[in-house]
């Protein structure tokens with residue numbers, strides 16, 4: 001199998017996507033942005049003295065807005081589900097757009113466990129966590145900490161809230177080194193850090209050498225490196241060992257968002273049933289790293305099908321975040337059903353998780369091998385269940401989406417400006433709950449799609465593999 005999670009291959013060193021460029025221009029970080037000029041003069045990012053960004057933003061979002069208005073695969077109302085089949089109006093489609101990688105959303109053991117929690121706790125605690133946390137939180141944090149092998153962990157409702165509240169606290173008035181293709185929610189957290197006095201510096205996507213160059217030139221005493229774990233578009237991991245080494249050597253803190261990896265990839269073992277590793281305990285364990293100079297952020301909203309998120313960090317950082325990061329005091333908590341889903345999900349992960357992951361690996365491998373046979377390019381070199389298929393012509397995205405929809409396949413469209421024009425296409429996500437016949441249907445439709453549209457050809461090294 002050419003795909004290997006633990007041997008990440010070099011990722012293209014592209015710049016920010018158009019949306020990110022717009023964000024950077026607006027925030028003043030783009031090389032030609034007014035804020036960058038302001039920073040050059042004062043050494044600190046300042047509010048941009050620009051107008052007209054909104055018109056530029058709307059223009060950049062034009063293609064996406066068109067899709068949103070007219071395409072059946074965007075902003076869709078799902079009328080009904082039956083396993084991983086979904087009904088939109090009259091159409092039944094196989095759902096390959098779900099992030100419920102382990103199929104916990106449909107797991108009968110998990111569903112059956114929820115009413116008892118509702119009987120005991122009601123639907124929603126309503127207190128912010130600083131006012132009162134049902135004991136369920138403590139149970140989750142204890143079990144999660146043991147699973148991850150971290151010193152401690154803190155549960156908050158979403159990763160978005162964690163980024164926006166924790167990144168500014170950890171960055172203080174120091175320097176944030178931001179992967180140029182980091183997830184939008186990481187970007188937004190970094191913007192808030194900049195608004196609170198941090199300096200932002202971007203390094204090339206997934207490029208430890210570029211980070212090291214920047215970090216060597218930097219003399220601030222607080223340095224935070226922000227990046228994704230498993231990338232939400234390519235499905236590939238970063239070279240975590242290289243980034244961890246840089247963080248340790250330069251006394252920086254590496255802040256990794258493994259929203260997708262948590263629950264899917266985990267520690268390696270000679271006995272592992274598939275190359276995702278064991279236990280789904282996320283990217284730090286998958287690469288055999290310790291949490292020295294690393295904080296890990298992850299969520300239960302993907303593999304665990306629940307509304308909760310976590311930061312794995314030292315206990316003294318957790319204590320500080322309880323008062324310094326606003327959501328612990330100011331935000332509402334996760335619903336009881338979500339806390340129950342997490343707790344039973346942890347049970348199911350312990351008993352059946354590795355079997356589910358092995359199934360997920362096999363079904364994903366079927367899809368990747370089908371693309372290989374068709375000679376079609378995907379950036380996925382890891383075998384992770386995110387398989388992006390870029391188009392040869394970005395203008396085809398509307399028609400390709402309709403073709404898939406008409407042939408009963410539901411995917412995520414990756415339109416401009418969410419991705420650069422040469423990456424416009426669609427993203428397939430496989431879950432353990434997709435049946436083999438749904439996977440076979442997907443593979444058959446991909447073959448017909450390749451006959452009808454120009455997909456990007458597999459790169460030479462993919463063909464050779």
Ligand SMILES: Cc1ncc(COP(=O)(O)O)c(C=O)c1O
Nearest residue numbers: 158159160183185232259299309
């Ligand atoms: C990499 C990454 N980070 C963060 C998020 C947002 O997570 P949450 O819904 O918990 O805020 C997502 C959601 O898609 C994601 O893919």
